Amino acid sequence: MAKPIDSALFPGDFPRCSLLKFLIWLSFWGVLFLAGIYAAYVVFANGLGMTGLTNYFAFGLYITFDLAVIALGAGAFFSGLLRYILNMDELKNIINLAVIGGFFCYSGAMLILTMELGQPLRAWFGFWHPNVHSMLTEVIFCISCYLLVLTIEYVPLIMEQKHLNKVPFLHNFAHNMHIFMPLFAGIGAFLSTFHQGSLGGMYGVMFARPFVFREGFFIWPWTFFLFVMSAAAVGPCFTTLICKCIELASGRQMTTWKVKQLMGKISGTMLSLYLFFKLIDTYNWAVNLLPTLGETYEQMFHGLVYGQWLFWLELGVCGVIPAVILLMKPLRNNHTLFWTACILACVGISLNRYTVTVQGLAAPVMPFDVWRVYTPRWTEILPSIMVLAYGVIIVSLSYRYLPVFPQEKELNQAPAEG
Amino acid sequence: MSEHKNFRIRWGMAIDLDKCTGCGACVVSCQVENNNAPLVDASDKERIVNWLTVYRLENGKSFPDAEVAYLPRPCMQCGNPSCVPVCPVVATDKNEEGGIVSQIYPRCIGCRYCMAACPYHVRVFNWFDPVWPKGMEKTLTPFTSTRPRGVVEKCNFCHQRWDMAKEKARKDGTDPMDLPEGAYVPACVETCPTGALVFGDLNNKDHKVSQLAHGPHARRLLERLGGDPQVYYISRRDWVLDLLDNHLAGEAGHGKAEGGHHG
Numbered sequence: 001m002a003k004p005i006d007s008a009l010f011p012g013d014f015p016r017c018s019l020l021k022f023l024i025w026l027s028f029w030g031v032l033f034l035a036g037i038y039a040a041y042v043v044f045a046n047g048l049g050m051t052g053l054t055n056y057f058a059f060g061l062y063i064t065f066d067l068a069v070i071a072l073g074a075g076a077f078f079s080g081l082l083r084y085i086l087n088m089d090e091l092k093n094i095i096n097l098a099v100i101g102g103f104f105c106y107s108g109a110m111l112i113l114t115m116e117l118g119q120p121l122r123a124w125f126g127f128w129h130p131n132v133h134s135m136l137t138e139v140i141f142c143i144s145c146y147l148l149v150l151t152i153e154y155v156p157l158i159m160e161q162k163h164l165n166k167v168p169f170l171h172n173f174a175h176n177m178h179i180f181m182p183l184f185a186g187i188g189a190f191l192s193t194f195h196q197g198s199l200g201g202m203y204g205v206m207f208a209r210p211f212v213f214r215e216g217f218f219i220w221p222w223t224f225f226l227f228v229m230s231a232a233a234v235g236p237c238f239t240t241l242i243c244k245c246i247e248l249a250s251g252r253q254m255t256t257w258k259v260k261q262l263m264g265k266i267s268g269t270m271l272s273l274y275l276f277f278k279l280i281d282t283y284n285w286a287v288n289l290l291p292t293l294g295e296t297y298e299q300m301f302h303g304l305v306y307g308q309w310l311f312w313l314e315l316g317v318c319g320v321i322p323a324v325i326l327l328m329k330p331l332r333n334n335h336t337l338f339w340t341a342c343i344l345a346c347v348g349i350s351l352n353r354y355t356v357t358v359q360g361l362a363a364p365v366m367p368f369d370v371w372r373v374y375t376p377r378w379t380e381i382l383p384s385i386m387v388l389a390y391g392v393i394i395v396s397l398s399y400r401y402l403p404v405f406p407q408e409k410e411l412n413q414a415p416a417e418g
Numbered sequence: 419m420s421e422h423k424n425f426r427i428r429w430g431m432a433i434d435l436d437k438c439t440g441c442g443a444c445v446v447s448c449q450v451e452n453n454n455a456p457l458v459d460a461s462d463k464e465r466i467v468n469w470l471t472v473y474r475l476e477n478g479k480s481f482p483d484a485e486v487a488y489l490p491r492p493c494m495q496c497g498n499p500s501c502v503p504v505c506p507v508v509a510t511d512k513n514e515e516g517g518i519v520s521q522i523y524p525r526c527i528g529c530r531y532c533m534a535a536c537p538y539h540v541r542v543f544n545w546f547d548p549v550w551p552k553g554m555e556k557t558l559t560p561f562t563s564t565r566p567r568g569v570v571e572k573c574n575f576c577h578q579r580w581d582m583a584k585e586k587a588r589k590d591g592t593d594p595m596d597l598p599e600g601a602y603v604p605a606c607v608e609t610c611p612t613g614a615l616v617f618g619d620l621n622n623k624d625h626k627v628s629q630l631a632h633g634p635h636a637r638r639l640l641e642r643l644g645g646d647p648q649v650y651y652i653s654r655r656d657w658v659l660d661l662l663d664n665h666l667a668g669e670a671g672h673g674k675a676e677g678g679h680h681g
Contacts, residue, residue, distance in 0.1 A: 046546070047544075047545055047546050047547065047567045047568060048528075048543070048545055048568070049462075049465055049545030049546040053530075053545075054464035054465055054545075055464055055465060055466070055533065055539060055541075055542050055543060056464055056539065058530035058531070058533035058534045058543070059530065059534050116529070117527050117528050117529055117568070118526075118527070118528020118529070118530070118543060118544070118567070118568030118569060118570070119526065119527045119528040119566075119568040119569060122507075122525075122526075122527040122528075123527060125507040125525060125527050126506050126507055126527065128507075129507040129508050129509075129525060130506065130507070130508075131503075131505055131506055131507060131508045133503040134503060134504050134505055134506045134531075135504070136504065136505075136506040136529065136531050137506040137507075139506075140506055202504070202531070205503070205504065206500060206504070206534065206535045207500055207643065207644060208500040208535065208536065208537040208640065208643045208644075208645055209500075209534070209535065209537060291666060292642070293642060293643060293664065294642055294663060294664025294665055294666060294669075295664055295666075296666060360534075361534055365537035365640060365643075365664075366473075366537065366538065366539075366639065366640060367661050367662075367663070367664050367665070368473055368475050368489070368661055369473075369539075372464075
């Protein structure tokens with residue numbers, strides 16, 4: 001078979017699909033991306049009244065999506081921490097993908113965040129007039145700085161592109177950045193821990209909102225720690241799922257089953273730790289905290305849209321079940337169960353971010369108020385799809401042209417591992 | 419976390435729910451006084467820019483025992499506001515003498531975290547560019563700023579009227595920090611036809627609002643959440659008072675209620 005015309009740009013001598021096929025693939029996602037850009041234009045031009053948000057639902061799909069992708073993108077910080085700080089050498093085979101995943105999740109979240117602000121041109125006020133008491137201030141600082149760190153972590157990978165790497169300056173620059181990578185991994189882990197926590201803390205400190213309010217430890221509500229742990233739990237899962245998607249799309253194996261198992265084991269451990277505290281927190285909230293606020297557990301749920309089924313789906317089906325599968329080696333070693341657990345874990349944490357954002361605001365606090373239903377409009381849905389499309393484009397370009405997977409050549413010469 | 423601040427003057431309001439007829443004069447006067455743009459039509463009430471809302475309460479009984487009460491809801495100007503500590507850019511604060519929760523519109527970035535934190539829904543967002551019907555722009559008061567699209571706004575007890583009352587006191591040679599009762603009243607209080615709304619300094623025992631707030635028929639909305647509101651509701655009907663805070667089964671009566679219109 002003839003080589004694709006851009007084969008000179010491929011990493012090593014790895015085979016890739018034809019350029020035409022790749023362009024058709026990119027065009028599909030490019031159209032979705034442009035549709036999101038159009039939605040963003042409509043919102044920027046006409047205001048947030050074009051969304052499904054109301055005075056009742058100040059937060060909606062934008063924030064839910066941001067929280068979810070930021071949690072899923074946590075694979076970068078947690079894998080980086082384990083790889084560079086705790087020296088888990090096996091993770092070197094997937095760390096590049098974790099960084100790329102983190103980069104597109106965080107940069108995509110930033111795109112949505114600019115839309116979420118009523119006054120996007122004043123976004124810099126967060127740095128200029130910071131309120132040190134606000135968890136959101138911490139989020140603004142840490143998330144911006146962490147995106148910078150992720151960019152720094154991504155740049156050497158780009159410089160390792162076959163032709164770019166021939167330039168002595170870029171080669172040496174990338175090499176030196178690799179030397180300092182443990183430092184960046186440490187800074188990234190610090191920043192990410194704090195902003196993941198502050199995202200949770202944002203809800204926990206809302207003492208007049210019984211659905212989300214949590215008393216806590218020192219100055220932090222429990223949600224601070226729960227968000228950190230849950231993000232660390234699903235980040236590796238999500239990275240492994242991206243790897244699986246690339247394998248399915250390319251028909252080639254990118255990492256060994258052993259590496260995937262290790263990522264799953266890390267996720268399972270963190271998910272179990274998270275669920276241990278989450279279940280204690282939930283019990284304390286339902287039995288002790290809510291009555292002091294004049295509310296009951298049943299009052300926190302309503303009808304189908306805000307029903308208790310969400311609660312059990314999040315904590316049971318998408319919480320305990322994947323945690324058990326990922327933690328127990330015989331179950332984890334089963335391919336079907338493993339991938340099911342990874343998907344369930346990611347869905348569960350996304351569901352958690354949805355309930356704290358939407359159900360937390362829908363639950364009426366004044367006794368004579370009523371439940372409202374929030375429905376996102378196309379102006380919110382398309383930008384969310386835009387970020388997914390953006391992620392696919394970034395990953396596709398990176399996989400095609402950059403040396404993302406160190407094991408790719410070796411794994412695809414030998415018979416595939418089971 | 420926020421810290422509770424003490425002020426020499428603490429402006430507050432007492433609203434007699436037994437006197438309120440739900441006429442809505444307070445809502446209209448608030449809208450006019452504060453240059454709130456009207457909705458283009460009435461189909462988008464959840465994006466309305468009204469600072470004051472009137473809720474309709476029912477005791478849940480059928481005729482002839484059915485009773486109704488109307489509850490005007492301005493900003494509670496909480497002593498421990500849930501909105502202030504969350505604002506990332508200090509666009510909202512409770513620092514000025516008088517204990518009014520302020521909102522700096524040119525600094526607000528429109529993140530709406532304060533709206534999410536407030537259980538009373540007193541904060542509204544400018545979802546669209548404000549548009550006044552042709553000719554109505556001539557009725558805008560020059561004492562209140564108009565707000566652009568994309569910022570959060572709220573009731574501030576017609577703060578501009580306090581400024582004017584202080585200026586008048588200075589001109590008259592009296593102490594602007596010791597205003598007599600009635601020298602400063604918000605538009606809603608001035609307009610109320612039944613006198614259900616009473617305004618003054620909660621720290622001044624000579625002010626009627628202070629006496630009402632400390633009376634046996636006063637209660638605050640969602641008192642147990644710890645916001646420490648500076649708005650007191652007065653009623654001689656137990657079911658009305660019981661409705662002001664969330665009650666668990668077994669606690670004092672908790673009637674059925676319906677939400678009124680809400681912006």
